[in-house]
Amino acid sequence: MRALTRPRVLFLVAAVVQIVIVLGFVxxxxxxxxxxxxxxxxxxPVDPRDLFRGDFVxxxxxxxxVDLCFGSAGSRIYVPLxxxxxxxxxxxxERRPPAEDLTDVRSWHQGPVLRGxxxxxxxxxxxxxxxxxxxxxxxxxxPEGTGREIEQQLGDIKIxxxxxxxxxxxxxxxxxxxxxxx
Amino acid sequence: xxxxGKDDDFLERLRGEVSSWHDERIIDAATxxxxxxxxxxxxxxxxxxxxxxxxxxxxxxxxxxxxxLGVMLTVASNWTEMARLTKVTLLLTTLLAVQGGGFWxxxxxxxxxxxxxxxxxxxxIFGGAVFLAGQAYHVPANEPYLYxxxxxxxxxxxxxxxxxxxxILSTLVLIAWYVSxxxxxxxxxxxxxxxxxxxxxxxxxxxxxxxxxxxxxxxxFAPVLTTTGLIVSMFxxxxxxxxxxxxxxxxxxxxxxxxxxxxxxxxxxxVIVVSAVTLIAAGLWRRRDSRVVVAxxxxxxxxxxxxxxxxxxxxxxxxxSYAIMFNGLAVAMIVWAVVVGLxxxxxxxxxxxxxxxxxxxxxxxLDLSFTLFDRSLVFIGGGLVLIGAAYGLERARKxxxxxxxxxxxxxxxxxx
Numbered sequence: 001m002r003a004l005t006r007p008r009v010l011f012l013v014a015a016v017v018q019i020v021i022v023l024g025f026v027x028x029x030x031x032x033x034x035x036x037x038x039x040x041x042x043x044x045p046v047d048p049r050d051l052f053r054g055d056f057v058x059x060x061x062x063x064x065x066v067d068l069c070f071g072s073a074g075s076r077i078y079v080p081l082x083x084x085x086x087x088x089x090x091x092x093x094e095r096r097p098p099a100e101d102l103t104d105v106r107s108w109h110q111g112p113v114l115r116g117x118x119x120x121x122x123x124x125x126x127x128x129x130x131x132x133x134x135x136x137x138x139x140x141x142x143p144e145g146t147g148r149e150i151e152q153q154l155g156d157i158k159i160x161x162x163x164x165x166x167x168x169x170x171x172x173x174x175x176x177x178x179x180x181x182x
Numbered sequence: 183x184x185x186x187g188k189d190d191d192f193l194e195r196l197r198g199e200v201s202s203w204h205d206e207r208i209i210d211a212a213t214x215x216x217x218x219x220x221x222x223x224x225x226x227x228x229x230x231x232x233x234x235x236x237x238x239x240x241x242x243x244x245x246x247x248x249x250x251l252g253v254m255l256t257v258a259s260n261w262t263e264m265a266r267l268t269k270v271t272l273l274l275t276t277l278l279a280v281q282g283g284g285f286w287x288x289x290x291x292x293x294x295x296x297x298x299x300x301x302x303x304x305x306x307i308f309g310g311a312v313f314l315a316g317q318a319y320h321v322p323a324n325e326p327y328l329y330x331x332x333x334x335x336x337x338x339x340x341x342x343x344x345x346x347x348x349x350i351l352s353t354l355v356l357i358a359w360y361v362s363x364x365x366x367x368x369x370x371x372x373x374x375x376x377x378x379x380x381x382x383x384x385x386x387x388x389x390x391x392x393x394x395x396x397x398x399x400x401x402x403f404a405p406v407l408t409t410t411g412l413i414v415s416m417f418x419x420x421x422x423x424x425x426x427x428x429x430x431x432x433x434x435x436x437x438x439x440x441x442x443x444x445x446x447x448x449x450x451x452x453v454i455v456v457s458a459v460t461l462i463a464a465g466l467w468r469r470r471d472s473r474v475v476v477a478x479x480x481x482x483x484x485x486x487x488x489x490x491x492x493x494x495x496x497x498x499x500x501x502x503s504y505a506i507m508f509n510g511l512a513v514a515m516i517v518w519a520v521v522v523g524l525x526x527x528x529x530x531x532x533x534x535x536x537x538x539x540x541x542x543x544x545x546x547x548l549d550l551s552f553t554l555f556d557r558s559l560v561f562i563g564g565g566l567v568l569i570g571a572a573y574g575l576e577r578a579r580k581x582x583x584x585x586x587x588x589x590x591x592x593x594x595x596x597x598x
Contacts, residue, residue, distance in 0.1 A: 007342065008289050014338035015281040018308045019274060021335040022315060026270050029319040056323075139322040171320040 032170045036162030039081065039088040039112050040175055043157055056141045057150050059159060063114060064138075068093035069131035071100050071118045077133055078102050078167050079116060080109035087158055088112060102167060115167030137161055137169050150174070193221060242299025243347045249303050266318045273311040280304050281339075288343055301345040305336040305352065329359035341403065349406050353387060357414065377418055378489055382453040384414030385482040389457045392478065405530050412519065412534045419485065419515055420538060422508040424545065428501030454486050474526045481518040485511060512542055536575040543571050 041061045063079060067090065071077050079098045080091040090098075096109045105113050116133035124130045137159070142150060150157065160172040197218065204214045281304050288297035309332040316328050333356035340348035360383050364376045388411025395404035421427060458479045488511055498504055516535045523531025547567050 005289075007344075008285070010342035011285055011288065011339070014342040015278075015285070015304075017338050018277065018281070018304075018311075018335045021331050022270070022274060022277070022308070022311050025312065025331060026267075026315050026319075029315075029321070033319075056317075056320075136322065136325070137320065140320055141317045 029170060032164055032168055033162050033172065036164040036168075036170065037112055038160060038162050038172060039083075040086060040158050040160050042087045042089070043159060056139045059138050059140055061135075061137075061159070063088075063090050064133055064135075066090060066093075066098050066116075066131045066133045067124070068097045068128060069118065069121065069133070070129060071121075071131065073118050073120055075118050076100060077116050077118050077131065078105045079114045079133065080105050081112045081114060083111075112163050113167045114163060114169055135169050137171050140171060140174070196221060242296045243302055244299070246299035246301070246303035246347075247306070251306060269318050270311075270315060273307075273314055277304070277307050277311055280307055284339075284343060294344060297343060298345040298347055301339060301343040302347045302351060304339060305332075305348045308332065308335055309355065324362055326359055326362040329355055329362055333359055341400070344402070346403065346406050349403055350410070353407065353410050357383065357387075377422065378451075378486065378493065379453075381415050381418050381486055381489060382451075382457075384411045384416075384418065385486065386453050386457045387411030387414060388482065389460065389478075393460060405528075408528075409530045409534060412531065415482070415485070416512075416515055416519070416534065416538045419489075419508060419512045420541060420545075422489075423505060423512045423542065425501050425505040425549075428504040451490075454483060458483050474522060477518070477522050477525065481515070481522065485515060509542070509546070512538070516542070540568070540571045540575055544568060 041063060044060050044062055044064070063081065066077065066079050069077055077098050077100060080096045081088040082091040082096075091109060091111070096105075099105050102113065102115070114135050116135040119132040119134050121129055121131045140150070140159070158175040160175050161169050162172055163169045200209070200214050200217050203209045204211065209217075280300065284297050284300040284304050287293045287300055312328055312331050312335070313323065316323065316325065321328065333352050336348060336352040336355065339345070340352055360379070364379055387407050391404045391407030391409075391411055394400035394407060462475055462479055492504065492507065498507075516539045519531045519535030519538075523529065523533075523535060544564065544567065547564060
């Protein structure tokens with residue numbers, strides 16, 4: 001058997017680093033999926049021209065549009081959610097407004113909170129500021145050739161999402177409106 | 183003499199050194215053979231063999247690229263029938279198998295050129311694994327941290343296996359990460375903050391190369407980083423020398439975006455200052471030619487400061503004035519690169535500087551000519567200008583580099 005010289009050891013260490021990175025990434029996502037609280041979010045139709053980039057569907061949710069938000073584009077935001085029928089929606093923004101700090105939100109809301117990033121801000125017809133927010137759950141990968149079917153159902157389908165105590169979210173799967181559990 | 187195979191790097195360096203002593207007629211062929219046989223090392227390839235090695239390297243790198251891209255496309259085809267963990271297991275098994283192949287070729291078969299291609303394939307498959315794992319968990323493909331994981335995971339194996347193609351790939355992936363991060367911060371692609379941030383990144387890569395050039399073990403990788411950093415920095419200035427980039431500057435709404443992103447600006451400033459201090463400290467510690475170290479620091483920090491002043495104070499109301507200023511900066515940077523290259527006797531600086539000189543001449547020629555001549559005449563003239571520029575630049579390069587002729591020893595060392 002040949003000796004493990006320094007270059008060989010370095011090569012093996014570098015190879016192990018790659019394996020550890022992949023396993024660490026998978027472990028973090030699995031942990032989020034297993035430990036997070038499961039909620040269901042309603043989707044809204046998306047402009048079909050923007051819908052496909054390769055084999056995934058671009059998703060937008062009702063909670064993608066957040067009322068009474070005061071952050072600037074690019075900044076982080078925590079959005080408190082409450083159950084509304086069979087889905088979760090933004091909590092009453094007057095009583096439980098979104099905030100840039102999780103601690104603030106936790107002081108008035110113990111339910112699920114989504115952590116997102118403000119994409120843009122505008123004023124709604126009531127002259128209140130609202131934001132478009134992304135949560136890192138806007139892509140749903142689908143088998144090749146099946147995206148159009150999902151595209152036609154957007155608005156009717158819902159997405160099952162898991163969310164942890166820090167507001168990080170991950171997609172669990174699709175919930176069709178015909179689903180009894182939906 | 184016994185080495186017990188303890189230091190492959192030493193033996194490879196020795197082989198390269200002894201070969202160059204022979205080429206420079208410091209020793210004769212018999213002495214070369216005696217020295218090498220004392221360490222039980224084979225002779226380094228001669229010029230013809232070197233050409234063959236380069237061909238092997240090109241073939242293996244092309245093969246690695248093709249096979250790696252093929253694996254990435256296969257995994258990207260989204261196997262929904264397969265459970266997530268099965269996909270991950272399959273990916274890791276593939277990655278381990280190709281890593282094993284690279285190790286076997288590099289250290290068991292002693293084929294560093296072929297191994298370089300396989301290690302490049304390892305890095306592509308590793309990137310594929312990261313992105314497929316992301317896909318399995320519905321992580322958007324434009325998430326910046328996926329690029330960061332790919333780049334950070336590829337750098338160690340590039341150094342460990344001595345694969346410069348893999349280091350180039352890793353550097354490009356990290357540049358992609360930085361660009362996607364700027365997008366995440368909602369910084370417009372062409373705006374003050376993103377330009378400063380990218381220039382700072384280029385300077386950081388350049389200085390990383392310069393710092394690595396000071397250490398014997400990392401010196402062979404230095405030209406990759408130095409050249410990449412130079413190209414990124416100079417390309418940005420070249421782009422800013424075009425009047426089209428500045429079209430929105432006289433519109434108050436657009437002008438407001440030139441300098442309104444504190445995160446990107448603060449980070450760029452931090453990167454440029456820390457890198458400058460590191461470069462100077464490493465240069466002083468290694469006792470490099472102080473005028474080269476100072477020229478490098480002054481040139482890059484000076485260009486950054488100039489750009490920062492332009493973006494933060496927006497002193498002009500028309501795009502043409504900015505274009506003129508940045509053409510001036512581009513010329514200054516070209517002169518700077520050539521002078522630093524001459525002082526430090528490195529072709530990378532001279533070649534990059536002269537290449538950008540050619541690009542700048544062509545760009546300005548096209549700017550002027552399209553409004554004056556028929557298009558066909560423009561192309562004929564452009565072709566002649568290019569050939570003339572190439573002749574002039576090649577002649578200038580030869581004249582400039584003639585006395586030393588001269589990458590420093592070791593820069594073309596053992597890594598493939």
